Amino acid sequence: MTFEDLIPAPRHSRSLGGLFPLDQETQLEAGPGTEGVARWMRSTIGAATGLPLAPGDDDDNRIVLSINEERAVEGYRIVADDYAIRIEGGSAAGLFWGAQTFRQLLGPEAFRRAPVVERSEWHVPLCVVEDEPRFRWRGMMLDVARHFMPKEGVFRYLDLLAAHKLNVFHFHLTDDQGWRIEIKRYPKLTEVGSWRPRTKWGHRASELWSETPHGGYYTQDDIREIVAYAHARHIAVVPEIDIPGHSQAAIAAYPELGNRDVVDTERLGVWDTWGVDPNVLAPTEDVLRFYEGVLEEVLELFPSTFIHMGGDECPKDQWKQSPLAQARIKELGVGDEDGLQSWFIRHFDAWLGARGRRLIGWDEILEGGLAEGATVSSWRGYAGGIAAAKAGHDVVMCPEQQVYLDHRQHGGPDEPVPIGYVRTLADVYHFEPVPPQLTEDEARHVLGTQANVWTEVMEHQGRVDYQVFPRLVAFAEVAWSALPAAADRDFADFERRMAAHYGRLDALGVDYRPPGGPLPWQRRPGVLGRPIDGAPPNV
Numbered sequence: 001m002t003f004e005d006l007i008p009a010p011r012h013s014r015s016l017g018g019l020f021p022l023d024q025e026t027q028l029e030a031g032p033g034t035e036g037v038a039r040w041m042r043s044t045i046g047a048a049t050g051l052p053l054a055p056g057d058d059d060d061n062r063i064v065l066s067i068n069e070e071r072a073v074e075g076y077r078i079v080a081d082d083y084a085i086r087i088e089g090g091s092a093a094g095l096f097w098g099a100q101t102f103r104q105l106l107g108p109e110a111f112r113r114a115p116v117v118e119r120s121e122w123h124v125p126l127c128v129v130e131d132e133p134r135f136r137w138r139g140m141m142l143d144v145a146r147h148f149m150p151k152e153g154v155f156r157y158l159d160l161l162a163a164h165k166l167n168v169f170h171f172h173l174t175d176d177q178g179w180r181i182e183i184k185r186y187p188k189l190t191e192v193g194s195w196r197p198r199t200k201w202g203h204r205a206s207e208l209w210s211e212t213p214h215g216g217y218y219t220q221d222d223i224r225e226i227v228a229y230a231h232a233r234h235i236a237v238v239p240e241i242d243i244p245g246h247s248q249a250a251i252a253a254y255p256e257l258g259n260r261d262v263v264d265t266e267r268l269g270v271w272d273t274w275g276v277d278p279n280v281l282a283p284t285e286d287v288l289r290f291y292e293g294v295l296e297e298v299l300e301l302f303p304s305t306f307i308h309m310g311g312d313e314c315p316k317d318q319w320k321q322s323p324l325a326q327a328r329i330k331e332l333g334v335g336d337e338d339g340l341q342s343w344f345i346r347h348f349d350a351w352l353g354a355r356g357r358r359l360i361g362w363d364e365i366l367e368g369g370l371a372e373g374a375t376v377s378s379w380r381g382y383a384g385g386i387a388a389a390k391a392g393h394d395v396v397m398c399p400e401q402q403v404y405l406d407h408r409q410h411g412g413p414d415e416p417v418p419i420g421y422v423r424t425l426a427d428v429y430h431f432e433p434v435p436p437q438l439t440e441d442e443a444r445h446v447l448g449t450q451a452n453v454w455t456e457v458m459e460h461q462g463r464v465d466y467q468v469f470p471r472l473v474a475f476a477e478v479a480w481s482a483l484p485a486a487a488d489r490d491f492a493d494f495e496r497r498m499a500a501h502y503g504r505l506d507a508l509g510v511d512y513r514p515p516g517g518p519l520p521w522q523r524r525p526g527v528l529g530r531p532i533d534g535a536p537p538n539v
Contacts, residue, residue, distance in 0.1 A: 003127040005500040006104055007473060008165055008480035016126035020080045022049070023121045026063065027056030034065035036232060037095045045103055049122050050115040063087065063102075065095060074167075075132030078102060080124050093234040094132070097165050101129055108503035111163070135433070137396050137448025138479035139168030139238075140472065142464075145175035145249075146274070147455040148194075148216035149464070154226055156461075160508065162233040164476035169230055170308060170450060172240045173218075176248035176271035176279070180217045181239070181301075185293045186254065190217040193249035196270040202417050202457060204274040206528035210459075223301045231303075238360070239302045242310030243291060244281040244344045251279055257287055259318040259325065274456045276313045283319065283328045283340050288347055295351070305358050306375065311345050312362035334368070342368030349374050360396070363388070379404075379452065381539035382435045389438055389445040397433040398450040401536030403475060405467050406454045408531060409513055416466065416524035417457040421536040429474040429494055432486040451475045457529065462511040466522050469512035473501060 003013050030038035038053075041063075046053045056062065063085045071077065071090030076098030079086045087102060089095025103110050105124045140161055142149065149157075161169060173180045179193035195215025201208035218226070230237045248271045251258040258265035259282045271277055281287050298307065316337035319325035329336065334343050342365070349359040349371035360375040363384025370376070375394040378385030385395040400407070400420070407420030433449035451472060458464045474494065483489050505512050513522070 003105060003125055003129060005497050006101060006129070007494075007497050007501050008477040009483075009494075009497070010101070010129050010131035011482055012128075012130040014128050016081055016128065018082070018126045019123040020082075020085055020126055021121045021123055022051055022063075023061070024052065025058070026051060026053060026061050027058045028053040029057045029062050029064045030055065031064070031066040033067045033092055034089075034095055036092060037089075037099050038065055040096070040232065041099055041102075045099075045106070045110055047114060048110045048112045049106065050119070051122065059083070065099075067091065067095060072132040074136070075130075076101070077131075078105075078127070078129040080105070080126050080128075082126070085124060090132070093167070096162075096234045097131070097133075098129075100163060100165060101131070103163075104504070108500070108507045111504045111507035133165065133480045134482055135446075135448030135479050137168050137450065138166045138476070139170050139396065139398075139448065139450035140166055140468075140475075141170035141172055141240075141398070141450055141452040143172040143175070143453060143455045144180050145172055145178045147459055148178065148180060148214065149455075149461065150216065151218060151222050151226065153461050155229055157464075158226075158230050158233055158235055160472075160510070161235055163504070163508070164473060165480050166472075166476055167234055168236050168238060168448075168450065170238045170240060170452075171226075172242075172308075174240070174242050174249065174310075175246045176277040177274075178215060178217075178270060179249040179253065181223060181241075181298070182217060182219045183294050183297050184220070185297065186290070188253040189250060189294075191253070193253040193270060196272045198272050199459075200273040200456075202524075202527040203419065203530045205530070208527065209272075220297070220301060227302060236304050236306075237302060238304045238306045238308055239298055240308035240310055241291070241294060241298060242312075243348070244283070244341060245312065245314030246277065246310055247281050248277050248279045251281070254290070257281055257290060259322045261324050262318045262321045276315060278315045278317055280314050280318055281344070282322070283325050283343065288344075291348070292351060295348070299355060299357065305356075306360045307352055307357050308360045308377070309345065309348050309365075310361060311341070311365040312379070314341050314364065316341075336368075338368035340368070341365075342371070345374065346371040375447070377450070381537070382437075383539055385446070386435055386437050389442045392445065394445050394447050396447055396450050397435075398452050399539075400452070401538070402431040403428065403449070403451040404454070405451050405471055405475075406457070408529070409467075409471065410517065411531075412517060414518050414523050415529075416463070416518060416522060417527050418529035418531040419457060420530070421532050421534075423471070423536075425471055425474050425495075425498075426491050428471045429478065429491050430486045430489055431475070431478055433478065449475075449479050457527075462522075465511035466513050466518070469505060469510050470498060470502070473498065473505075 255265035376388040
């Protein structure tokens with residue numbers, strides 16, 4: 001392994017020639033503020049290599065960890081010379097990203113959980129690496145509402161994000177098909193809302209069903225554990241509680257949340273199919289108080305500055321038919337149903353702001369007027385993000401046409417349950433988060449970018465792996481590295497480095513899509529998808 005195989009590509013690197021040997025006597029000297037990174041190195045790299053990395057300051061055989069606040073907050077510098085290996089970070093986070101690079105320098109065997117062969121020495125190439133990220137928001141959204149991922153799988157994905165220097169985990173916890181977080185004030189949300197009796201198998205137009213009940217949820221202690229695990233890896237966990245649409249699981253648990261003057265909400269169950277559900281929250285003060293109660297417990301569990309409130313795909317049909325909703329429109333003076341949706345978002349924008357948090361929502365929150373402090377997840381394309389940034393709002397770019405990893409990776413007939421446009425590894429590598437329509441000042445509102453993983457047709461962890469990898473690797477380089485303009489990027493060099501990176505993914509046990517296409521057990525013959533032909537629109 002050489003420093004020329006690093007992913008994401010660092011800003012500066014050069015060889016000093018030769019190798020630095022590490023052995024049982026190599027010591028790990030942890031300066032002030034580096035103790036957490038030292039613990040991670042011993043527990044992870046030490047476990048893989050069998051090296052104890054004991055504390056010490058042996059001048060001739062040591063790894064030195066330090067903080068230098070003159071560096072960028074998430075920046076780092078590695079110097080491996082004839083005397084020592086020194087890893088310096090602008091903060092503990094920057095140092096941690098430097099430790100991830102150091103792990104890559106050791107070779108793919110350093111990504112295993114235990115040594116596979118006895119080795120008296122490991123080697124790191126003598127080199128200098130200096131690096132810092134392009135964006136401060138480098139995220140992945142995981143939908144655990146459509147298909148639940150048990151806690152151990154979440155830990156695993158946090159490790160995979162950390163290995164690729166991604167620092168935001170957007171945790172999509174509630175939807176029509178399941179409520180996945182314990183709320184002690186409202187126990188029926190998980191007693192009723194966390195499971196469904198059957199599940200559509202494939203796209204919603206499929207005639208196939210899985211008759212196995214599906215469900216699961218995270219206790220509050222599970223959430224605390226997940227947040228702490230992420231924090232130790234310098235990953236912020238941003239929870240999503242979806243309102244006012246995507247709420248049938250909550251309405252099934254508490255029918256008074258729905259539009260009872262239009263539909264018999266007592267008969268609604270947790271939704272068992274996919275698509276845009278017509279059952280949405282009623283625009284009442286009682287519903288606001290209910291979700292304030294939910295959020296009071298959410299804020300106790302998640303220290304994240306940002307709280308995602310969804311706001312997407314809220315059909316207005318029930319509100320149009322509801323005498324109560326129409327009366328509320330007049331009472332509130334919001335004009336129409338779009339204004340009613342904006343009223344929901346504005347309320348929680350102010351509510352969260354009063355508690356020192358910031359609301360973020362999907363770009364539909366622009367409809368009816370954007371709440372004053374809101375940040376926009378621009379998913380339907382670039383347009384929502386452009387409009388928000390020009391209006392002075394912060395944006396996370398995650399256009400579905402570019403970085404929805406549930407979309408298929410190839411146009412061939414063997415792709416499992418093919419959904420959406422073809423988005424290859426090369427396509428993701430050429431994604432540019434900052435659109436040219438923004439001025440330099442407006443572009444500063446682009447906090448970063450995020451890849452989204454919706455799990456309707458991903459029934460277990462292996463299916464998630466297949467859709468996510470290797471494309472998340474290309475996305476991570478886009479989010480981290482100072483790449484040239486999209487048309488000028490060297491995908492051939494990225495592919496060369498990926499040849500080495502597949503070995504790291506193998507060591508991590510990732511069930512990625514092989515370059516040559518799906519393996520037999522990765523296919524889903526006969527299960528209907530919804531492929532869309534042609535190139536995606538640039539909107």
